[in-house]
Amino acid sequence: MDNNILAQLLFPTVTDTPEALENRYPPRNLPEGAIVTRMAPSPTGFVHLGNLVQGLTAERMAHQSGGVLFLRVEDTDAKREVPGAVEVLLNTLKHYGISFDEGAVIDGDSGLYGPYRQRQRASIYHVYAKKLVENGMAYPCFCTEEELSAMREQQEANKETTGYYGAYALWRDRPLEDIQAQLSENKPWVLRFRSTGNAENQFKFEDLVKGKLTVTENNIDHVLLKSDGIPTYHFAHAVDDHLMRTTHVVRGDEWLPTLPFHLQLFKALDFKLPKYVHIGPLMKMDGTSKRKLSKRKDRELALTFYKAEGFPVEAVYEYIMTLLNSNYEDWRRANPNAPAAEFKFSPKKLNPAGNLFDYAKLTDVSKNEIAKMDADQVYKLLVEWAEDFDPDFASKLKADPAYATSILAIGRGGKKPRKDLSTWKEAKPYMGFFYDDYLEEPVFDEKFSKETVITALTKFLEKFDIADDSGVWFEKVKEITEELGFTSDMKAYKADPSAFPGTVADVSTFIRQAVTGKTNSPDLYTVMQILGFDRTVSRIRTVIEKLH
Ligand code: GLU
Numbered sequence: 140m141d142n143n144i145l146a147q148l149l150f151p152t153v154t155d156t157p158e159a160l161e162n163r164y165p166p167r168n169l170p171e172g173a174i175v176t177r178m179a180p181s182p183t184g185f186v187h188l189g190n191l192v193q194g195l196t197a198e199r200m201a202h203q204s205g206g207v208l209f210l211r212v213e214d215t216d217a218k219r220e221v222p223g224a225v226e227v228l229l230n231t232l233k234h235y236g237i238s239f240d241e242g243a244v245i246d247g248d249s250g251l252y253g254p255y256r257q258r259q260r261a262s263i264y265h266v267y268a269k270k271l272v273e274n275g276m277a278y279p280c281f282c283t284e285e286e287l288s289a290m291r292e293q294q295e296a297n298k299e300t301t302g303y304y305g306a307y308a309l310w311r312d313r314p315l316e317d318i319q320a321q322l323s324e325n326k327p328w329v330l331r332f333r334s335t336g337n338a339e340n341q342f343k344f345e346d347l348v349k350g351k352l353t354v355t356e357n358n359i360d361h362v363l364l365k366s367d368g369i370p371t372y373h374f375a376h377a378v379d380d381h382l383m384r385t386t387h388v389v390r391g392d393e394w395l396p397t398l399p400f401h402l403q404l405f406k407a408l409d410f411k412l413p414k415y416v417h418i419g420p421l422m423k424m425d426g427t428s429k430r431k432l433s434k435r436k437d438r439e440l441a442l443t444f445y446k447a448e449g450f451p452v453e454a455v456y457e458y459i460m461t462l463l464n465s466n467y468e469d470w471r472r473a474n475p476n477a478p479a480a481e482f483k484f485s486p487k488k489l490n491p492a493g494n495l496f497d498y499a500k501l502t503d504v505s506k507n508e509i510a511k512m513d514a515d516q517v518y519k520l521l522v523e524w525a526e527d528f529d530p531d532f533a534s535k536l537k538a539d540p541a542y543a544t545s546i547l548a549i550g551r552g553g554k555k556p557r558k559d560l561s562t563w564k565e566a567k568p569y570m571g572f573f574y575d576d577y578l579e580e581p582v583f584d585e586k587f588s589k590e591t592v593i594t595a596l597t598k599f600l601e602k603f604d605i606a607d608d609s610g611v612w613f614e615k616v617k618e619i620t621e622e623l624g625f626t627s628d629m630k631a632y633k634a635d636p637s638a639f640p641g642t643v644a645d646v647s648t649f650i651r652q653a654v655t656g657k658t659n660s661p662d663l664y665t666v667m668q669i670l671g672f673d674r675t676v677s678r679i680r681t682v683i684e685k686l687h
Contacts, residue, residue, distance in 0.1 A: 145315060146272040148322060149279060149330070155266045164252055164382040173206035176387045176416075177242070178232075179376065181213045184221030186231040187440045188432065188459075188496070189391060193418055194237045195459055197389040199484035200416070201240075206386070210242030211379060212256045215369050231442050235452055252383040257375050264370045267378050267408055268330055268363060276407045277363055279328040280310040281321045300338065302359040303331065311360060330364040332374075336403060344398070347387070347416045348489045357399040373400055381410040389486075392417040392493075416486050419493025432496060439498060449524045449563025451512075454505035461504065462496070464488040475511075506561040514548035517560075521547070524563035532567050535574050545669050546570050549661040559661065572655040573669065581652035581682060587641065589686050595619055595649045596683050605672040609664040620646045653682040 167175060176197045180190060201208035210229070214220055226245050232238075241250025248255050271277035280303070282290075287303075294301045310318075311333065321328065336356035344352045363374040370378070380388055394401075395417055405412045422429045423437065432440045439445075445455050460467045460479060470482050509517065518540065525533035536543045547570070550557030559569055571577035583592050602615045617627040625641040626632050632642050651663050654675055660666055667675045 141315070142273050142275050145278070145318065146269045148319065149272055149328075150265055150269040153262070153265045153269045155262070157266060157270055160263060160266060160382060164384065167207065167384045169207070170205055172204055174200045174204040174387050175207045175209075175383075175385050176201050176389050177209045177211050177380075177383065177385055178237075178239075179211045179213050179379075179390070180228060181216060182220050182224035182228065184224040184227055185434065186228055186442045187434065188442060189418075189421055189440070190228075190232075191235055191237075191442060191455070192421065192459060192463065192494075193389055193391065194232055194235075195456070196416065196418060196463060196484075196486060196489070197387075198237045200387060200389065200486060202480070203484055207240045208237075209250060209252070209383065210239045210255065211383070212243045213372065213375070215257050215365075215372065215375055217258070217369075234446070235442070236456055257379070258369065260375070260379070261368055261370075263382065264364065264375060264378055265368065268370075268374075271332070271363070271407060272330070274407070276333050277330050278310060278313075278333055279318060279321075280331045280360075280362075281318075281326050281328050282309060303361075304334070304338075304359045308360050327366040329362045329366050331360040332363050332400070332404065332407070334358050334360050334400075334403060336399065344402070346395075347414055347486045348419070349392070349395075349417055349491045352395075354395075354399050357397075357403055359400070361397075361400055373397060373404060377401060377404040377408060377410065380413055381405070381408070385413050387414045387416055389416040389418065392419050416489075418489060419491055421496045422493055423496050429495060431493075439496070446524075447528055447564075449521075449528070449565075450501065450505050450561075451508055451520055451563075454501070454508040457508060458501045458504045460484075461500075462494045465490075502561045506558045509560050510551075510556040510558045512551075514544045514551050517547045517551075518544045521563050521566050525566075528564070529567065532571075535576070542573075542669070546573050546661075549665050549669075557661075570661075572657060572660065573666075575674075578678070579656035580685070581656050583649065583652060584645075587645065587649075591623065591641075592649050593683055593686050595623060595646050596653055596679050598622060599650055600676060600679055600683075603667075603672075603676065605667070605675075612664050612667075616646055616650070617643055650679070653679045 167173075169175070178190070178194050178197055180186075198208050200206075212225055225243060229243075229245060241252065241255075242248070243253075243255040254260055268277060282303075286309070290303075290307055291301050294307070308331075310331070334357055336358045338355060338358040340356040341353050342356065344354050346352055361373060362371050364370050376388070379385075398415070398417075402412065420431045421440075422431055423439075434440055456479065457471070460482065461471075464482070464484055465488060467482060474481065512520075518536070522533055522536050525536060550559065560566055567577065572579070583589075598619045599616070602619070604611075607615070620627045620641075620643040623641070623646065624639075625643065625646060626639045627643040629642060629644070632639050647663065648658055651660055652658060654660075654663065654666060654670070670678075
């Protein structure tokens with residue numbers, strides 16, 4: 140068959156050439172060793188932790204090497220596309236500190252290697268599709284859905300590999316007249332790759348994360364262009380990564396099974412092969428076994444979840460870094476305040492099998508990150524979170540910033556800062572009692588009679604002086620303890636608890652509950668200092684009245 144005639148029949152309007160495209164998108168002028176890589180998500184509106192893992196890997200590799208990170212929107216599957224998804228994606232990634240040097244922006248493109256949305260690149264793919272047909276490496280296939288599913292059923296019944304290959308490749312060697320006849324009837328067609336691979340053969344391939352792999356040759360004539368002329372991921376990524384001058388393809392390892400086909404494509408198209416960085420999945424423990432995080436079952440896969448829980452961006456970033464490079468934690472211990480960008484990131488340190496996502500560890504990392512912040516920073520981030528997720532709390536915080544900041548300053552700073560918060564969501568349960576509207580009624584331990592509690596609180600009111608220092612303040616609590624017949628000697632109490640009706644800890648708890656509504660709170664002396672004399676006294680009085 141004359142392939143040039145076929146190519147002209149299939150792509151009559153294509154006049155551009157691969158050479159012209161090569162010139163339009165010349166090699167980038169970057170120093171030796173600079174990595175050009177990308178994120179190439181599909182705009183489904185759902186941004187997940189895996190996107191962040193890949194994004195961070197790509198971002199570190201590009202920027203650490205003085206290279207380029209770009210964003211390409213893979214919108215070839217119109218059915219999956221959600222309006223506004225690109226905006227969600229850009230904003231979310233930016234929120235996590237991943238910024239692109241070029242690529243798709245909210246309403247267009249920024250950069251010289253675009254367009255960066257695949258559907259806008261149809262004419263580019265057609266140039267290469269035409270070339271492949273001319274070279275005898277691609278051909279049209281007119282099989283209907285029914286024919287293809289009948290084929291699949293037969294293959295399954297025969298326990299054969301499913302797919303379009305060998306004797307099943309019905310249109311692979313059809314004469315030009317048959318093709319012309321179908322075209323003249325306007326029958327829909329897809330363009331297929333003419334594979335010369337043999338499924339009996341294996342070869343070696345080196346991936347930057349997975350190491351040396353033994354892979355099997357592809358013998359399937361996969362689809363390159365769908366019937367609407369839009370390419371499949373396989374063909375599109377080869378053309379795009381070549382023309383956008385990508386040096387490293389960073390992507391999920393779900394693409395490994397089709398890698399042999401991708402390698403064939405780069406060869407057939409005469410493109411230099413990029414390096415591949417295939418990242419393993421995120422997993423979680425489910426009972427005693429590991430499984431992949433699933434979009435359907437695990438709400439912690441969505442990045443919006445971390446925002447809503449109120450994990451500071453820094454915490455999520457730190458945690459992902461510890462997942463990606465096992466030496467990150469040691470580095471962080473040695474350099475507690477250095478910017479993360481100073482860490483020498485290496486894709487070789489990624490776990491080839493993927494990573495176990497550990498929520499408890501993230502919480503721990505987050506607690507440390509928040510403990511490192513000063514009260515002003517905590518205030519700012521907490522208000523930002525509350526404005527989105529708890530507007531009532533936000534308005535209370537904003538009504539008196541100095542008051543809120545003084546609360547958030549409790550136990551902060553110094554060598555051993557307190558670690559009271561691991562998320563912003565925990566802030567209201569922790570400090571809400573400082574606001575009268577959120578104050579809960581105390582429930583005293585039934586072990587103690589109402590009279591005992593009333594006596595303790597009344598005595599406290601008699602002695603309370605806001606000007607006391609914490610030492611004097613505590614001496615007074617001890618005096619009340621002794622007056623009640625309780626003990627301040629915890630050692631003696633531990634030795635024989637039955638000898639005492641209660642201890643100084645119980646008296647402190649009565650007062651704490653009366654002032655905060657809770658049995659647990661930040662340092663009670665400091666709480667009273669922040670609340671001030673009048674509010675402290677009035678809270679205790681109210682409780683005494685209610686107890687009567
Ligand atoms: N659009 C593909 C995906 O979302 C991208 C794979 C790649 O990065 O090449 O999985």
